[in-house]
Amino acid sequence: MYSGVPPPEYMSFVMIWSEKEKEYYSLNTPIEPQRTLFGFNNTESYEVFHQGIAMTHVFIPVQTFNAYADQLQRHDLDDNFRRKNHVNLLPTGTKEIKNYLKQLAWLAIKNPTFLQQPHIEKLVADDFIPLLISSIPIKLNSKSFLKPSRREKLIAEAEKEMLAHLKKPLTLKQLAQNLGSSSSALSYAFQDLFGLSPMRYLKVRRLHAVRQLLKVSEPESCSIIILASKFGFCNSGHFAKDYKTMFGELPSETLSKKT
Numbered sequence: 001m002y003s004g005v006p007p008p009e010y011m012s013f014v015m016i017w018s019e020k021e022k023e024y025y026s027l028n029t030p031i032e033p034q035r036t037l038f039g040f041n042n043t044e045s046y047e048v049f050h051q052g053i054a055m056t057h058v059f060i061p062v063q064t065f066n067a068y069a070d071q072l073q074r075h076d077l078d079d080n081f082r083r084k085n086h087v088n089l090l091p092t093g094t095k096e097i098k099n100y101l102k103q104l105a106w107l108a109i110k111n112p113t114f115l116q117q118p119h120i121e122k123l124v125a126d127d128f129i130p131l132l133i134s135s136i137p138i139k140l141n142s143k144s145f146l147k148p149s150r151r152e153k154l155i156a157e158a159e160k161e162m163l164a165h166l167k168k169p170l171t172l173k174q175l176a177q178n179l180g181s182s183s184s185a186l187s188y189a190f191q192d193l194f195g196l197s198p199m200r201y202l203k204v205r206r207l208h209a210v211r212q213l214l215k216v217s218e219p220e221s222c223s224i225i226i227l228a229s230k231f232g233f234c235n236s237g238h239f240a241k242d243y244k245t246m247f248g249e250l251p252s253e254t255l256s257k258k259t
Contacts, residue, residue, distance in 0.1 A: 010059045014039035015094060017054040034094055038086035056101060060129065068129045072183040076138060089135045090191055096200055100131060106235055130172045134187035134197055151189045154181055162202045166209050167230055172199055206231040207246050214254045224251045
C-alpha cells in the first residue's frame with residue numbers, strides 16, 4: 001500500500017513493471033500493468049499493490065509538462081485530464097516508455113554522472129516527454145483527425161525525412177518541426193495507419209537497414225557493434241534482442257549466412 005501527496009509543482013507518472021496479471025488499484029481504480037499510466041494528479045494518492053511489486057515514479061514539473069503539451073498541440077491534456085488520475089496508453093506506448101527508461105538506467109549505471117549534465121537533462125526531456133505525451137491517446141474531437149489525403153501526404157513526407165536521418169539523431173519534436181506538423185497529428189497518423197508510434201516506426205526502418213548491410217557484408221571484416229552504433233543502437237544487448245524479435249534470428253546469424 002502506498003499513500004501520500006506529491007509536491008504540488010510536480011506531476012507524478014507511475015507505471016508497474018510486473019508482467020503478471022494481478023489486481024492493482026489506484027484511488028480504487030483497477031490498474032492494468034501493460035497499459036495503464038497513473039498517479040499524475042496533484043491530489044492525495046492511495047494505491048494498493050501486491051508485495052514485492054516494482055514501480056517507477058517519473059516526476060515532471062507541471063510547467064514543463066504543460067509547455068511540451070502546448071508545443072505538441074495536446075490541449076486535451078488539461079486539468080480535466082489530470083483529475084482522472086489514470087489513462088490507458090496506446091498499444092505500444094507502455095513498452096516504448098519502459099524501453100527508454102531501461103536505456104537511461106543502463107547509461108546511468110555505466111556513467112553515474114551522465115544524467116547530471118545540463119545538456120543531457122535537456123536532451124532527455126526533449127525525447128522522453130514527447131514520447132510520453134504521444135503515447136497518451138488523443139481525446140476524440142474534430143481537431144484530432146487528419147483527412148485521409150493529408151494523412152497520406154504527411155506519412156510519405158515523414159518516411160522521406162526518416163530515411164534521410166537513419167544514421168542521424170532525430171526526435172519526435174524535430175521530425176514534426178521539419179514537416180511543419182504537430183507531434184500529436186504525426187503520432188495519430190502513424191498509429192492509425194501502422195499501429196506504431198513514429199519513433200517505433202523509425203526504429204523498425206533502422207533495424208531493416210542494418211539487416212540489409214549484414215546480408216552483404218563479409219563476416220571477417222564486419223563488426224556488428226560498430227555497424228549497429230552507426231544507426232543509433234548504442235546498447236548491443238538491447239539491439240540484439242530487438243533484432244531477434246523483429247527477424248527471428250540474431251544479427252550474427254544473419255551475417256554468417258551465405259546467400
